[in-house]
Amino acid sequence: MTRKTLTIDSPLIVSAAAFYQEAWQVEDATIAPRFVRHSTYPGYCGLVQLDEKGNIVGLVYGYISKQGQYYHDLLHSALQENGKSSWLEDCFEIVELAVSPTMRGKGIGTSLLTQVLAAVPNQTAILTTREKNTGAIRLYERNGWELLKDSFYPDDKAYRIYGKKLL
Numbered sequence: 244m245t246r247k248t249l250t251i252d253s254p255l256i257v258s259a260a261a262f263y264q265e266a267w268q269v270e271d272a273t274i275a276p277r278f279v280r281h282s283t284y285p286g287y288c289g290l291v292q293l294d295e296k297g298n299i300v301g302l303v304y305g306y307i308s309k310q311g312q313y314y315h316d317l318l319h320s321a322l323q324e325n326g327k328s329s330w331l332e333d334c335f336e337i338v339e340l341a342v343s344p345t346m347r348g349k350g351i352g353t354s355l356l357t358q359v360l361a362a363v364p365n366q367t368a369i370l371t372t373r374e375k376n377t378g379a380i381r382l383y384e385r386n387g388w389e390l391l392k393d394s395f396y397p398d399d400k401a402y403r404i405y406g407k408k409l410l
Contacts, residue, residue, distance in 0.1 A: 245297075246358065249289030249304055251282040259291055262299040266341040281306060281338060288335075288362050292342075292351050301342040303355040308336035308369060314397070318369065321395045321404060330391060330406045335363040337370035340379075352382050366410045374401040 249259055260275035281287065281304065289304030308315045308331055315331060322328040337359070342352045360368055372379040374393060380403065384390075388405040395402045 244295065244300070245293045246355075247291050247293060249282070249291050249302065250287075251279060255291055255299070256282060256289075258299055259289075259302045259304075262291075262302060262343075263339060263341050266343055278304075278339075284312075285309065286335065286363065286365070288359050290355055290359055292355060294346075299343075300346045301351040301355050303337065303340045303352075303359050305335055305337040305339075305359065305363075305368075305370075307363075307365065308334040314338075317397050318371075318395075318404060321392055325392060327391050327406075330367050330369055333366040335360070335365040335368045335409070337368060340370070347378060352379075353386055356382075356386065360407070360409060363409070366408065368407045368409055369404065371395065371397070371402045371404050374403055 247255060249255055256278055257275050260278045264270060264274055282289065284306035286307030287304065290302065291299050292301035294300045310316065314336065319328050319331055322330060340352060340356065372383065383405050388407045390403060391406045392404040395404050
């Protein structure tokens with residue numbers, strides 16, 4: 244398997260958005276433009292994992308979480324409630340992590356997270372996952388992510404907020 248960097252000028256960015264929709268079984272015309280827009284944010288870092296045929300089987304990306312960004316501000320409000328908003332002071336936000344359903348449980352998610360976090364200079368990292376996504380919860384907790392808040396509602400579904408100290 245091969246790993247490649249995901250950037251705004253990479254032909255893989257549109258393929259990554261299509262893979263994301265397939266992996267999570269969603270159809271949303273805003274995903275590809277969002278992937279491109281996010282790739283211009285400060286501190287952006289993205290990776291894709293390719294199989295031996297060159298097909299994407301995993302992806303991860305994120306950027307520096309900054310005041311004024313939509314999700315940062317939601318996270319800040321939620322974490323302020325329990326005194327943990329300091330996690331966002333020098334923080335890399337994992338925005339998306341997806342692994343092909345047929346490739347889950349093979350270490351791809353762990354490897355992608357490890358590599359992207361090794362490439363960033365921030366003191367902490369933060370991410371969210373749905374409360375019902377038990378596979379992701381196991382992955383994060385097994386890899387040292389700390390539950391910062393459960394029952395976080397950025398929309399109509401319940402999420403958990405996880406943080407990890409990097410330095």
